Amino acid sequence: MNSMKVGLLGFGVVGSGTWEVLKNNAEEIARRAGKKIEIVSIADKDVNKVKSRLSAYDLNNISVLNDAYSLINDPNIDIVIELIGGDTVPLELILKSIENGKHIVTANKALLAKHGNKIFSTAHKKGVMVLFEAAVAGGIPIIKAIREGLTANKIEWIAGIINGTTNFILSEMKNTGMNFEIVLAKAKELGYAELDPTFDIEGIDAAHKITLLSSIAFGIPIQFDKTYIEGISKLSQIDINYAEQLGYRLKLIAITKKRDKGIEIRVHPTLIPENCLLANVEGAMNAVLVQSDAVGPTMYYGQGAGSFPTASAIIADLVDVTRSYKVDPHYRVPYLAFQPNSLSDYRILHIDDVITSYYLRITTIDKPGVLSDISKILTDFNISVKSMVQKSSNKEITDIVFLTHDAIEKDIKNAISKIEILSFVKNKITCIRVEKLV
Amino acid sequence: MNSMKVGLLGFGVVGSGTWEVLKNNAEEIARRAGKKIEIVSIADKDVNKVKSRLSAYDLNNISVLNDAYSLINDPNIDIVIELIGGDTVPLELILKSIENGKHIVTANKALLAKHGNKIFSTAHKKGVMVLFEAAVAGGIPIIKAIREGLTANKIEWIAGIINGTTNFILSEMKNTGMNFEIVLAKAKELGYAELDPTFDIEGIDAAHKITLLSSIAFGIPIQFDKTYIEGISKLSQIDINYAEQLGYRLKLIAITKKRDKGIEIRVHPTLIPENCLLANVEGAMNAVLVQSDAVGPTMYYGQGAGSFPTASAIIADLVDVTRSYKVDPHYRVPYLAFQPNSLSDYRILHIDDVITSYYLRITTIDKPGVLSDISKILTDFNISVKSMVQKSSNKEITDIVFLTHDAIEKDIKNAISKIEILSFVKNKITCIRVEKLV
Structure with a gap:
């Protein structure tokens, strides 16, 4: 032989x-x-x-x-x-x-x-x-699982932690309370981040991967140029803390989802419920969650690099x-x-057409009327609020955090523009997408 | 076509x-x-x-x-x-x-x-x-993952939650504090347990499955008659509570492990660390963790029945x-x-030759000398104690819980026989295997 x-x-x-x-x-x-x-x-x-x-x-x-x-x-x-x-x-x-x-x-x-x-x-x-x-x-x-193990299914969506560098950094930020730059330096020292970490921390590597997963899940040509990409370099400790208080973890999630109008392919920082399995994937480990019509959710976990x-x-x-x-x-x-x-010619949806939930942190002067003015704008754009947190503080400036129900991304963007020009709103609004997963 | x-x-x-x-x-x-x-x-x-x-x-x-x-x-x-x-x-x-x-x-x-x-x-x-x-x-x-996805690897061990009925029952017992019989009745009502649940609750179904996984992991003929089987029907709420206090969860785990002397294939209630992913597999869900030499740990999660x-x-x-x-x-x-x-002719090890850690709950009269007498017997059988819990109580009868380091099963059995005949020891000793996993 x-x-x-x-x-x-x-x-x-x-x-x-x-x-x-x-x-x-x-x-x-x-x-x-x-x-x-x-x-x-x-x-x-x-x-x-x-x-x-x-x-x-x-x-x-x-x-x-x-x-x-x-x-x-x-x-x-x-x-x-x-x-x-x-x-x-x-x-x-x-x-x-x-x-x-x-x-x-x-x-x-x-x-x-x-x-x-x-x-x-x-x-x-x-x-x-x-x-x-x-x-x-x-x-x-995971390629084998999707191409061969799930052939009976209509795949509905895939959500993955598929970049070890960013997952290591976010896990460390949560566990140590240290800032992005310090943790990034540590990741470089430990070999979890490259000298030029751009591809990883800006989400490009994860975007390459989810683009491939999207093609094999939905039977579409590879369309990397239509994948939406947002990295983790602008994330701050404060949002990790608020997320924790609200029962969520902050992860860089790569998502592809089939909707009636087309397919979403996107990589961005995401809040996910702390009790879901993906939320507990720590350090440089990877995991991919696949939701399909016959088998339901399946998850695949292991080392994504090395x-x-x-x-x-x-x-x-x-x-x-x-x-x-x-x-x-x-x-x-x-x-x-x-x-x-x-292969199918399903349209890849623009990020403006994505539907998901949102975390909005709005820094405002603490005075009467603020909440009603903001709420009115949200309502005008059909954004309904699921929960809201405002810490009582003695300072003049305070953070109000909203978690919304599902909304259309462009409505959120428009609402944010309107809210940011309100006289009592300080700084840019922090907006992070929220996924329920399973 | x-x-x-x-x-x-x-x-x-x-x-x-x-x-x-x-x-x-x-x-x-x-x-x-x-x-x-x-x-x-x-x-x-x-x-x-x-x-x-x-x-x-x-x-x-x-x-x-x-x-x-x-x-x-x-x-x-x-x-x-x-x-x-x-x-x-x-x-x-x-x-x-x-x-x-x-x-x-x-x-x-x-x-x-x-x-x-x-x-x-x-x-x-x-x-x-x-x-x-x-x-x-x-x-x-999981068959595809092991037979085709991990072909580069020497597989070291597999540990799985591969029976949904028992995992549902143990999850419910932990979450509700209710006893085995009540939860079993509920499982029957919900369709998670069959009218005659013997195959599931006595571990036979999981044993069939781990026997098959062992064969495809190690390239050995199927040898169900050599698989060790112990079910969950004798488990009590008290051990679930102690486990939780010690940072463990009680699960029915099916394990197969390659050792120098042969292969272990066994199904039994097992304490696993609460922060490992398998510990967080709840309800009727299944998950299989595979440890291999090249890829390290990989885990596969989803619905195991239906x-x-x-x-x-x-x-x-x-x-x-x-x-x-x-x-x-x-x-x-x-x-x-x-x-x-x-195919290989590796020997399947008898349960007496298994090496793992153990949880021992010993009910004794609370009086001086008890601990030293028990400890002496454990030492005589080369069993070293990792941690010990004794709740201070005002009662005459108390529980002492030991977690051991790795020991040989037959040494544990012999030590238990010796300890059970001590005059101050009441009831049979509860012995549950402990796996560290990853």
Whole structure:
């Protein structure tokens, strides 16, 4: 029985982890897959770094190259793992690999969120697989769960904590009472945040991932440019405290939801009830909650990043390729869960058309009439208030916090503009979306 | 494109749910599977009940039979869904269906726990699939996660809440303070417990399921007769209260764990830390926590029973068959996650050899010397105490509660026998296993 021959592009944290897990667990993996899966070639710009990790045996059996193209042009290689990151170079390499008839396994969510449609249609024509379990929520088999485990269902919505950096920061802010900047510095120290943390803290990474989940949940082309994105860098401790008093936790939640008029895809700080399971996902852990019509809610929890957890997902994809590469492509699991000729053209809704509940913190001068003036504006925009908190204070300035019932985002925005110009309202209003979940 | 033709054995709660979900979500399912999946034949001993549910269109297109054998002998049928329950009749029907070249989808854990090895080896020879996602944890795709999502990993242990009835009862006992019998009566009223609840409350149902999970986690033959089983019917409110004071919750946990000397498979009431996610799985919900070497802990949560959730799992299996039936059997997902010729002969450990921590509640006369006599016995058996609670009381009789560090079960049993014969010890000692989980 021949082995599956794998070429690895990129020997960083995840690449070297993949090599190590494949080696450590080779026997178990072969007993499951029915044949050996072996890395026969590694391409990395730092050839010496790679060689220094490999054993004498490995060096005899693995070609270490600094030219990615000689790897993807090697006719002996069945599967190419792309772990370079970024989107220009990998796109070229993946398209060329597909042209060469290689199956692709990648963890590159940024690439798929931007160029996934092109990659999948090219792969479809060529009859090769492109698997990306590692691109969303690291080691949690969430792509598999949605594409294969929930096939009986109309999926209604997905809500996930799918960025470990931001969840770590928000957990720390809550648990220590420290400010965003201090906690971010700590996250960098501990390796939970990168030196340039923009992609994580501004929600872009989570947006890449929820865009992919939305496509496989609803059978729509990937539309990253229509995903609404808001990060956590402007959040303040005061809102975490109010949230806690009201029985909520503040999390960066990525959501996609099917409504009659279209599909919402959005990432933003969100208050969720403290007794729901997602609220208790702490630190750098990830979790994805999927609401479907037949099975109801299901949740998937685990490590969303890191060398070995991500390797776990990549290797699961290698095993899937090993199990399916001889199959008539029509019978394989479709790239986006639905057959390529069966994708839908549901509209992606603008953030102004989103319907959810809201937390509004309004800083005002503490004097009679304030509440009735604000309430009148809310009523004018059909916003109904679920609860309200005003701390009695001896200061001249006070915070009033409203939790609304479901409302349309543009009504909330318009109401906020009107309220902010009231003479007694100080500062900008803090507005945070609230999701009930389950 | 031809449709997949399905025959359904048993039109009870799950059978009729499967028919209904397949009908309601036919379009989505076909868009995913690449072809239509349709029930063409239903066998049930109550033909009129079936007919009364079907529409005129259905009655024209679905044969309703009271003879299961004419269904499984019908050459037009590709897949047989077995939802009869019990183990004598279904075993015969499934073996005959396999002989007829049908693929099998079943939710019957009792059958598989007892006769799975025979069923799988027969199916292997015939080259047909036997899928059983619905047999464990209802709608949660846990079989798929373990067999396909975690293939890179050495699995270390699995701990699950996989019986909704007992979890409902224990949640209610904790939340209401009511006794087992009263809560059981309520569970029956609400449909969470059957009229004869023995299988659920005595842990047998959970044992069937953890036996199956153990096999697919560790690649071992199914060995239900070696699974240790202890139910919840003897639990009292007093231990739930002590647990809460100590920061623990009392749950019926099904565990399987690989140790150097062999594999533990056991179901019993268990104290788990209140801040772990499993502890917060309430009511009739199910959750399975899997600890693996590469990905670390992952958890899977959802509805473990009920008509539509179970149907969700059955239909996911139908889609999987649709995707794989043309595949060379060698490349399909193996029945027990590992290739049939690669199963291991790890020993299943006797409960006496299990290593875990323990909660001991000892009712004694409150007098000097009690503690030192008990402590001495524990020390003699190498049992080290992690914490101890003794409520100061004015009564003559008092409870002393010990939490131990890890110890060997037979040492605990021997220590308990010695302590129970001490003159000042009243009643039998209550011993509950404690798991740290993650």
